[in-house]
Amino acid sequence: MFHPTVARLTYRALLGRRRALLLFALPMLLLIISVAVRALTGADDSTANDILQGFALSAMVPLVGVIAGTGAIGPEIDDGAIVYLLAKPIRRSTIVSTKLIVAIGVVAAFSAIPTLLAGFILNGNGQNVAVAFGVAAAVASVAYAAIFLMLGVLTRHAVIVGLVYALVWESVIGNVVPGARTLSVQQWSLAVAQKLGHGNIVSSDVGLPTAIVLLAVVTVGTTWFAGHKLRTLKLAGEE
Template sequence: MMMRRIIRSVATRGRLIAMSLVGLIGILIGVAINRSDPGSDFVPAEFLDGFGLIIFVPLVALVISTATIGDMLEERNLVYYWLRPIGRWKITLAAWLGAIVVLLPLVLIPMGVLGAIIGTGDDVAGILVGSLIGIVAYSAVFTMLGAFTQRALVVGLVYILLWEGVIAGFSRTAGWFALRTYTRSALANVADVALLDQPPQTTSIVLVTIAVALAAGLITTWRLNTMDVD
């Protein structure tokens, strides 16, 4: 019941249309590339990486996931759950799973279509696996962010653009703390393309994703346990 309410709250018409349009832009670009005969130098996985995993997946996850708890705080609806004997971890889990339910079709459908337009079966599999890793990890982190600040969208954009887009690109150590490293590595491993130097193996990617989701969930639960709700 709680998860259904969260899904209805975050899956507003405006958000769904806006994010779907971003995905449609990628598909239209893919159609244009396919019709232009890009030549043998074109690597489909590189475009899927650049548009899908660097831009689309984190952006959509940010918009949807920060709203799961963030909307309840802004609208002061969280107090109703406080009045019931509901464990805070259940709220965290419902928010995270609710975000994932919304994100799965919103992300995987356009990414799968884009991969099929410009690439091979390996490219499609790679972008779907990379996107799935991104959905799980980003949704956990951005759900946590929504529990801490009403400016979660701004903070999340700073993380995506500054940390993942700039700092992680200049520092290999910082790169290990960027979720993008693991989504891109998943694509590279499945599609068998060189997108990064020495990308982590699939087992490491899965373990890191689980660890990130668990840590973010614990921090979110701690935040819910310690915050005052009017």
């Protein structure tokens, strides 16, 4: 379910000049904020939690997911280049799974690693906060990549829909509305961080078993649906 040529083309598309600048911008902002906060306030577990949850998990990770997830396939569908790939003797499910693996790798590299580094900058991994949030960001990367890849297959406005989801649902509603938190990828990843963190610094409204099940269901479900929609995409000349 992995095709090297598809992977290479996807990496090139995602790490092109314009998209690479966007991918670097958010992690750099997180690290700059972390350095400034550490210089001004010193090491503090609560402050580290606030920044890593309030900016990294609720804003940076989903936005990086939008850029990489939709960019893995959306532009090819928009400009029609996807027909050349679909015309090759490659299973469409293989195309989706390969693009998903690449998108997950890119999202994790540009979100989980910076989150881990920011945690060490902020409090030197006190209460295991840096590792907890780094792993949580990696877990969230998988779900976000799958969700936004599916959006890239479903609509030509995937970036707009993805931004609305990331900024409104995950960053606002998922933090404020109690009932909506159960359906937030951020809260599912926070359940993982809560398990790995020490003390009561990190908390989630969703239990770990529920979070793991929901993460798996969303990832598998969106990936399957993306593959299904791609299989039904008609090429020119097809009946």
